[in-house]
Amino acid sequence: MRLSVEQSLPVRPDELMELMSDEEFVVYRASVESTTVEGSVVDPASDGSLTITLRRTMPATQIPAQVRAFVGSRLEVRHVEVWEPPQPGRWFGTVAVEITGTPVRMSGTVSLAEAPEGCTVTYDGTVTASIPLFGAAVEEAAVATLRTVLDAEEGRVRAWLAGSR
Incomplete structure (x- = not known):
């Protein structure tokens, strides 16, 4: 199942990449x-x-009830972004997200580009769940959860930039 999320942030791309090199900011x-x-x-x-x-944990409440018995009440999620060296005004990378101990994965690309009001971060990928009978329902739930998390992360970046952390 396809996932595409675009974040518009009021910060220059090079400043955002500098922040993303700071572990305190990332956490x-x-x-x-x-x-x-x-x-x-x-x-x-x-x-x-x-x-x-x-590596983070989150409640499994978004996972369909019939599958929750297999994953437990909390999910361990591993999220990796690998950013290539910058190109003029743009950054590209790959992103992989997996729910540990399950056949649920997201893989795709992440890009950062200049925009009139700052920059745009775009996540574009595919979520797969190799679970017989329930795969499509799990993929749908995973896409919704990833979208919610990425939207919340955009809010956290805005709070950091506003100094209200």
Whole structure:
């Protein structure tokens, strides 16, 4: 199932990438409601590339009830973004999200570009759930959950930029 989320942020792209190299910012951004960040690694390289790895837990309430028995009451989610070295005015990367211990994955791209009011971050990918009979329902729930989390992260970035963290 396809997932596409666009975030418009009031910050220059190079400033946002600098923030994303700061582990405190990354953890703050990822600490959305009902989510606990269990671990994070921010690994900037000398060529300007950047790898961000997050491990967090969240309630399984968005997962269909008939599948929840297989995953438990909390989900452990691993989120990895690998950003390539910057190109003039643009940054590109890959993103992978997996629910540990389940056959549910999201893989795709992430991009950052200049915009009139700051920058635009775009996540574009595919969510798959290799679960017989319930795969489509789980994919739909996973897409909705990822969209909610990414929207909440946009709010956290805006709060950080406004100094109200």
